[in-house]
Amino acid sequence: MLEKSHIIVITGGLFIQILNHCKIPLEYISQIIIDECHHASPDSASDFRDICAVLADYFPMPKFQSDYSNGPKILGLTASVVNNITHESDVAKEANALEKIMRSRLITSDDPSLLNQSGIVEEKIIPFKELSGSSCSMSDPYYNMFKIIKCGIDYLERYFGSSNDIFDLEQFLENGEVNEILIIECLKTIELKTQNVKQALKTINTIQEEFGPMMTYLALKFLMADFDKKICKYHVATSETNNVIRAMVYALGQMKAAMSSFEETHRTITSQLSWKPPGYVSKFFDNSEVIEVNISENVIPRQNNRVEPVLSREQMVAWGTWLKAEFPYSDKMEKLLFVLGNSKTRIELDGEDFCALVLTKSRMMSLILAEFLNLLARSPAPNYGTLKAKHCISANSQGKTVQMSQSEQTVVLSEFKDNNFNVMVATNVLEEGLDVRRCNVVCKTDPVTEFRSYVQSKGRARSKNSYYFILCRSEEVNRTSGEIANFQRINRSLDAFMLKKMKDGDYSIPICTPGEYSTGAYLPNGFKGPRISPSSSGCLIMR
DSSP: OTTTOSOOOOOHHHHHHHHHTTSSOGGGOOEEEEETGGGGOTTSOSHHHHHHHHHHHHOOOOOOOTTSTTOOEEEEEOSOSSOSOOSGGGHHHHHHHHHHHHTOOOOOOOOGGGHHHHOEEEEEEEEEOOOOGGGOOTTSTTHHHHHHHHHHHHHHHHHHTTOOOOOOHHHHHHOTTOOHHHHHHHHHOOOOOHHHHHHHHHHHHHHHHHHOHHHHHHHHHHHHHHHHHHHHHTGGGOSTTOHHHHHHHHHHHHHHHHHHHHHHHHHHHHHTOSOOOTTOOOOTTOTTOOOOOOGGGGOOOOOTTOOOOOOOHHHHHHHHHHHHHHSOOOHHHHHHHHHHHHHHHHHHHTTOOOOEEEEOSSHHHHHHHHHHHHHHHHSSOTTOTTOOEEEEOOSOOTTOSSOOOHHHHHHHHHHHHTTSOSEEEEOGGGTSSSOOOOBSEEEESSOOOSHHHHHHHHTTBOSSEEEEEEEEEGGGHHHHHHHHHHHHHHHHHHHHHHHHHHHTTOOOOOOOOTTTTOOOOBOTTOTTSOOBOHHHHHHHHTO
């Protein structure tokens, strides 16, 4: 490949395997560019760290030679030089360690023109009152739905807590309808685990605690369809001893009961409203409307021509009452909707297109929150009609309840870049590594607890005038404010450290000794020969 191309784009995992097996002599490589190079830190367990460790073994002297006799040039790119340090006093130590293992010098810039690329970001912490969760008050109209879900989790923990996730191979072989391909497929799958069933219900419980009844109902609807497909797919595995299928069947019963409870309560509450939007008909309970993960079927038609009316205070109260009844949500969801609606208005008044990134902590939350926002946009409720949302999660997630292929992920990112929708709901997969368009609103639905996550997520808000919101519980505001202030001090110390180093003309890099950053590899022919690392030894043993 090198004979035909001057540049190769390759994953860190594949490149480290090439180095381990000496497939390409390092003398053939003139430059290595590592994106998100903070993962090369000596304290990390990443492919980037292993690559730099191998280079340090081959070429311990950091000074670059024009004939490449001392190794290739190395360029690292990152928005966060250090990872998860907790105090500004650790900045110099961590930065020097990264320089040493990468055999490179840290540089930065304080040029004011960079603001044209990064913009000015306004940070805000948005407190919310937590729903009572699994201990929800009995006075809550949806208490019975929450109770059913909690009872389902307790039952699975009690009766399937120590179950072995096994297949009855004898039954497989005796079944005349089963062929070899199906047996291999079933044995390869990691979908059928009682732990996955329990975890799915726990995720539902977390959604109801944080976002309220409506999103819980949507999640139940999706999960029921998913479980039905899996039971049909693996029907040949059903038996009295198959705990996984039994757990799924039980969970399906609990989910159906919880959904029926929601529907009954919802109809009661909405029937008692004194005012409703004229002509509006709820379609939540239409069984044909099943949430699909298929990206192509999740396209929301544009509504750019929709004109939002100017409402009086009485009209706003009436709409608010109807919204809470029709789309019952928690205080956290209410704050998120306020953030999106208010910032959208301000940004569009400035003549810019609204572009928001909402970051959640789980894959299912991303899917269901995007569906909820689209459901709200399809309603006649003012202020939300032009919201169009899609979700994005990590690709190639085999065995996960919510999955996304590489091609689907690429399509979603491309459509977001082309402004086909304006709200991206994602997990932390979009904090770093993937190319995402400039956003003018970034909202973390959970507190930021790591410096790297703070810098990377905030860095997505790089339009001219942007907003960075962090949702947190009311009782955690002081702690969250303290952590953000600490992250800001670390960031300032890091900038000052690098700028001072450049001003002083300090271009020195500490010298690595061979084996200093050893990966534990077996080196039968020395540092410049093939090696067997702990990560590559498994495939050799299984040959």
